Amino acid sequence: MSKEPFYITTPIYYVNGKPHIGTAYTTLAADTVARWQRMDGYDVHFLTGLDEHGQKVAASAAEHNMSPQKWCDSQVKDFTDLWDLLGITNDDFIRTTEERHARGVQEFLQLLYDKGYLYKDSYEGNYCTPCETFYTDEDLVDGKCPDCGREVEFVQEENWFFKLSEFGDRLLALYDEQPEFIRPAIRMNEVRSFVEGGMHDLSISRTSFDWGVPLPFDPDHVCYVWVDALINYISALGYGSADDSAFERYWPADFHLVGKDIIRFHCVIWPAMLMAADLPLPKNVFAHGFLMAADGSKMSKSKGNALYPLDLIDRYGVDAYRYYFTSDVTFGADANIGTDRITQVYNADLANSYGNLFSRVSNMAIKYFDGRVPEVPADFAEADNPLKDIADGLYERCRSCISDIDFCGATQAVMELVHRANLYVEDAAPWNLAKSPDTKGELAFVIYNALESCRLAALYLAPFMPISSTELFARLGLGDPCAIDDVEHEGVWGGLPAGNPVTKGDPLFVRISDKA
Ligand code: MSP
Numbered sequence: 246m247s248k249e250p251f252y253i254t255t256p257i258y259y260v261n262g263k264p265h266i267g268t269a270y271t272t273l274a275a276d277t278v279a280r281w282q283r284m285d286g287y288d289v290h291f292l293t294g295l296d297e298h299g300q301k302v303a304a305s306a307a308e309h310n311m312s313p314q315k316w317c318d319s320q321v322k323d324f325t326d327l328w329d330l331l332g333i334t335n336d337d338f339i340r341t342t343e344e345r346h347a348r349g350v351q352e353f354l355q356l357l358y359d360k361g362y363l364y365k366d367s368y369e370g371n372y373c374t375p376c377e378t379f380y381t382d383e384d385l386v387d388g389k390c391p392d393c394g395r396e397v398e399f400v401q402e403e404n405w406f407f408k409l410s411e412f413g414d415r416l417l418a419l420y421d422e423q424p425e426f427i428r429p430a431i432r433m434n435e436v437r438s439f440v441e442g443g444m445h446d447l448s449i450s451r452t453s454f455d456w457g458v459p460l461p462f463d464p465d466h467v468c469y470v471w472v473d474a475l476i477n478y479i480s481a482l483g484y485g486s487a488d489d490s491a492f493e494r495y496w497p498a499d500f501h502l503v504g505k506d507i508i509r510f511h512c513v514i515w516p517a518m519l520m521a522a523d524l525p526l527p528k529n530v531f532a533h534g535f536l537m538a539a540d541g542s543k544m545s546k547s548k549g550n551a552l553y554p555l556d557l558i559d560r561y562g563v564d565a566y567r568y569y570f571t572s573d574v575t576f577g578a579d580a581n582i583g584t585d586r587i588t589q590v591y592n593a594d595l596a597n598s599y600g601n602l603f604s605r606v607s608n609m610a611i612k613y614f615d616g617r618v619p620e621v622p623a624d625f626a627e628a629d630n631p632l633k634d635i636a637d638g639l640y641e642r643c644r645s646c647i648s649d650i651d652f653c654g655a656t657q658a659v660m661e662l663v664h665r666a667n668l669y670v671e672d673a674a675p676w677n678l679a680k681s682p683d684t685k686g687e688l689a690f691v692i693y694n695a696l697e698s699c700r701l702a703a704l705y706l707a708p709f710m711p712i713s714s715t716e717l718f719a720r721l722g723l724g725d726p727c728a729i730d731d732v733e734h735e736g737v738w739g740g741l742p743a744g745n746p747v748t749k750g751d752p753l754f755v756r757i758s759d760k761a
Pocket of ligand 1: 255256257258259266267268270271296474475477503504505506507534535536537
């Protein structure tokens with residue numbers, strides 16, 4: 246049976262800064278969904294990349310005495326290295342300075358021009374370079390950028406405009422007909438009131454600098470960086486090229502994951518551009534919140550309260566990093582991030598519960614069953630099995646949580662099995678059952694159930710913590726869980742073959758001293 250396509254994207258990140266905890270967060274979230282969807286049998290296409298044009302990048306290049314292209318080239322590795330370290334499984338990586346992207350942008354703009362949606366006019370207004378956004382005088386707060394609070398620049402130029410104001414009614418109809426287009430709902434309300442307030446046409450070109458894609462019908466103008474950037478979602482699929490088979494297969498996107506600060510671009514400008522071009526609209530734009538310092542203030546290098554992905558990975562490891570940001574941070578809400586809490590979650594869930602369960606149970610399988618998964622005796626086949634009862638609902642719970650990008654719900658469902666399995670082992674006291682040959686059957690039943698719970702926990706946690714899941718599977722004589730493409734079938738209770746070797750190894754998660 247051919248697989249159903251599933252297309253997920255992250256924003257493309259500006260190259261003028263290093264990857265940070267916020268950009269890593271969106272990328273990690275998209276990776277977790279992509280991994281789950283692959284395991285659930287979808288033909289996944291996961292795109293991330295870099296936003297390399299615009300005034301801000303050109304200015305950074307000048308500050309570093311480099312050509313813009315050289316500057317962009319010098320920044321790429323920091324991103325790709327971090328994504329490699331975090332185990333990000335993107336299928337493509339787009340840079341907006343690539344030829345394939347410029348071609349897509351030009352094709353798209355030519356189409357809008359031919360359809361009569363673009364016109365030339367003089368522009369007078371304010372521009373915030375750090376936000377790469379135009380503002381009217383009324384938008385400004387105390388004469389400064391309403392988003393970042395910095396100084397804006399007064400711009401007076403001949404620009405090309407997109408007739409964005411014509412799309413208000415169609416956008417409002419979209420929000421009504423497709424309530425899942427913008428999630429969570431709070432963001433939908435925000436976007437809707439913005440559109441209801443009435444929209445201006447959008448300036449889509451600049452002439453005062455040349456670091457961008459030239460407009461095909463007026464090459465003295467370069468495309469406004471946000472319009473250029475949004476088109477990455479289709480240029481990467483070959484839109485506008487001789488081979489647009491990926492575009493045909495994967496577009497429209499199932500999910501654009503974005504931060505809450507950039508929803509207007511994704512939920513107003515982007516759908517209006519696509520409507521103008523007569524192209525299908527993405528199914529979901531899902532906005533996450535902001536990661537703040539532990540005290541709720543903005544993280545910043547100068548305040549010294551910023552946390553850096555590499556430092557955290559160094560301290561907790563890749564899997565724990567991934568687990569923390571998915572299990573303890575609600576996707577969609579702002580969150581205060583501090584190492585006290587990360588350590589607490591690490592110790593409670595990973596070291597004391599999950600890691601400890603596997604270590605105890607695998608040691609007992611080694612000790613009592615010569616390092617083999619025991620066979621469940623026939624007279625226990627119908628016995629009460631509280632672990633199986635929890636495990637039986639896990640596939641549905643995880644699937645439904647992931648479709649709502651509720652990572653906390655999915656990991657919590659798996660942790661319920663882990664916690665229950667620890668209690669079960671405590672209650673059943675296999676060390677007592679091992680004392681008498683009469684209870685050898687029950688011992689086999691208990692150990693099998695506990696090992697099978699570990700297998701299922703590792704299976705469902707594989708999208709969150711691929712390294713430890715792969716390790717746990719290997720210690721049960723099983724292959725790579727991340728390569729599974731039928732998780733529902735693999736998730737059926739009893740899938741762990743009796744007789745499989747159980748091997749000893751270092752603890753999966755070593756407890757971190759609270760003072761460390
Ligand atoms: N280049 C544009 C996106 C173009 S997409 C067609 C851009 N780039 S960015 O590098 O500035 O930001 C990328 C993402 O990082 C945004 O989604 C933003 O919300 C996110 N974050 C930046 N700081 C953040 C936090 N402190 N916390 C969580 N995410 C935040 O915007």
